Amino acid sequence: MTSSNHDITKDLFTLADLGDTAADKIAGESVSAWKDALRRFVTNKGAFISMIIIALIVFFAIVGPHFFGYDIDNQDVSRANLPPKISGLEWIPAFSGHENGVDVYKEKNVKTAYWFGTDQLGRDLWTRTWHGTQISLIIALIATLADVLIGVVYGGISGYFGGMTDNVMQRIIEIIAGIPNLVWIILLILIMQPGLLAITVAILATSWLSMARIVRGEMLKLKNQEFVLASRTLGASDRRIIFRHLIPNSIGMIIINTMFSVPSAIFFEAFLSFIGLGIRSPQSSLGSLINDGYQMLQIHPYQTLYPGIIISLLLICFNIMGDGLRDAFDPKLRR
């Protein structure tokens, strides 16, 4: 074996001529982290479709309540409990205006078609459902924004300064995390009167914890890296290092976590409204609509159906989108 190696001598090799142009060709197109993430996100079909569905739901939540000119509390018992009917789509059983084979619209002598039907007080469910979606989305949005803000600042300070500050701040988090979310939320709601503000604050009170932890972890990981040292050597202040270097570098994790706090906020709103601690009539939210409809589930299932479908779609799409974003921003975590 060794002898055969002697046959191969240096002069058998020739130097490949690699000019400047050829060396350049090997390098791919330069892609920023954002562009890279975007490209991965767009190629993820599920996540992309979810984004479109969410956009559609948001669109309808904004314009939907104004379609027919009803208010959310316009009552008229003469048109109570009408099943869904869409003119032109009567051939679809779900939108025929029939219930148990009876044309309820004819029976009650109602001419207008109600796309999602009406509830037991004769309120238009199309208007109420989209208005409810709007409320649920607003709660989720406020809770999430505030959660990002508090979580990032708390986690940032705790992780960046470390030492005693970190120790104290982490002990506080540990104690808060020891209390079940549910207990926290219910106690807070009980103290404040149930309503939009109470729900938002209650959801906020528990959801910032995970954000704070994640940001702290990122800070701990990043703060000892060379680029931070370089920046510090150049005389950058703590504030500049945190806001110009550390947070932009952990933005991927922050976005991913945000995407998961939105559905959990939507869920908690619905949950609280469902057990009667949330939005109260005549206001509507997805949870309270499901609660109202649930009372009539056995006779008029369509009253629960549409809010139920919308909230399920929202939660599913936000979760899929969150997964997609996680894969896009951090391919190492791809499962």
Add this chain to the structure above:
Amino acid sequence: MGRYILKRIGYMIVTFYVVVTLTFLSMKMLPGTPFKFANRLSPEQLNQLKHYYGLDQPVPVQYLQYMWNFIHGDLGGSFQYGMQPVTEFLMQRFPVSMQLGIESMIFGTILGILLGIISGIYRGRFLDWGMVTLTVVFISIPSFIFAAILQYFFSVQIRIFPVIGWSGPMTHVLPVISIGVGVMASIARFMRTEMVEVLNQDYIVTAQAKGLSTSAVIYKHAIRNAMIPIVTVIGPMTAAVVTGSLVIENIFAIPGIGSQFIDAIVTNDYPMIMGTTELYAALFIVTIFIVDILYGVIDPRIRVSGGKPS
């Protein structure tokens, strides 16, 4: 390990103390009175009632009194049920909730592990894609919506299961499924990730290289190792089960602490709310603690000395 456990117990006590104090304080800040027909009572009668229940004393005195009783296992009497001790109610209703929770956990864990294993083995194929989609759907849909769907189809349309109640095995099916599918989905998802990870490990390649059959590799090596971290998800899962059981008990009229809790909230039954909250908190804290310890015991690769954030 011993030091770690002591430290954790210390935290548990502090956390629990904070919970008890917080519930006490928030009850003091609650609007409304706990007395039925309070508006029909004269101020004198109200004062007399307040005196009887010790509500006329300054808050710090009430607090100390409460803590003293608490240490002695006395959570006070229910305002709504003629001062019958709260602990009696909880003791009576707790086993029902416990049973519901355990049944749901068993149902969810077993199915979840099975689904996760199958999904992990057939990674990237159609079957896997279907499972992954299914788990996202089940994780996303709130348990009460799922319960409503089940109730509508299986109790109202096809009358297989009773609509409500808690007597006999048939009444357990729908509530257990309603809570269990969420557990199942989370565990399946986690199990799949673990399977995929384990199947890429060197010792699996070694086992295959030795000439072991694929099924032997999967049963003897992959599944066993992938199962270990499942313990970590059971802790957070408990919280989900508690949240779930609260509304599921309400929907199916199950006489557990969840429905009791909602009743207590509606009727401003302070001692009952406090008692239930504390019970929930205690359960949660103890479960997380046990899970953390178990994790260290099961997988010696994890060194607990650093302290894992729980």
